[in-house]
Amino acid sequence: MTKRLAIGDLARQTGTKVNTIRFYEEIGLLPEALRTPSGRRSYDTADLRRLAFIRHGRQLGFSIPEIRSLLALSDQPDRDCADAAAIAREHLHEIGIRIARLETLRSALTDVATSCEGGRAAECRVIEAIAGTELAI
Template identity: 60%
Template sequence: MAEAAHLAIGDLARQTGTKVNTIRFYEESGLLPQAERTASGRRVYRDADTKRLAFIRQSRNLGFPLDAVRELLTLADDANQPCEAIDRIARVHLAEIDRKIADLSALRTELDRVIGSCSHGTVADCKIIETLAPRTHE
């Protein structure tokens, strides 16, 4: 196994639970710096890259969009600045989560209503199919 200070991309992928293609995508999109290359052209990653990838993964696990992750990384790179901007990003994301929860709750209520209208007859009389079928204007 490669030493911790110089991981190959496959080792980094296994260590962080990230797909190799995702690591490459993060590099291409600028979230991860371009990896150093060995003389033979193989990518090698250092501890700082592993930590940055862990930050990205945790941010994505919490649902932050890529633009917000990029902004958070930029802010995290300057440890001496106030964290108000980070707080703002997190609050905007929390508000978006609350909006999605409200939308899903309304969707659940409507689907529960439609399912409750089922009389367990034939498909021709099915209220679920009736609700899902597009209405034509004649």
């Protein structure tokens, strides 16, 4: 029999608050947990992976509806493949933009960090880095 996890284990291993896990169950992001005879929630590694996905997704700035839609890609049987492809393509564009902005920000921050070590204060380009170029200023 495979190893079962208590809610506290899940919380520790994913850096999530116990209350947050119960909240995710309530809104249907996590399935209703199995219960022990005494009524405590019991999880397995699939729940662990799903929760880790949710938490990382949130840290990356995805909303709960967006995460729901990404999870649906994994949840749905493969007969909805065309739908899945459409959802995937929708997210791909936005993700490209985010990666580009983070990379520009990274290089701006690297400039700040390294130029200070060199003893000279660099022109700070942090705002410019992710203020974005799509604005006609």
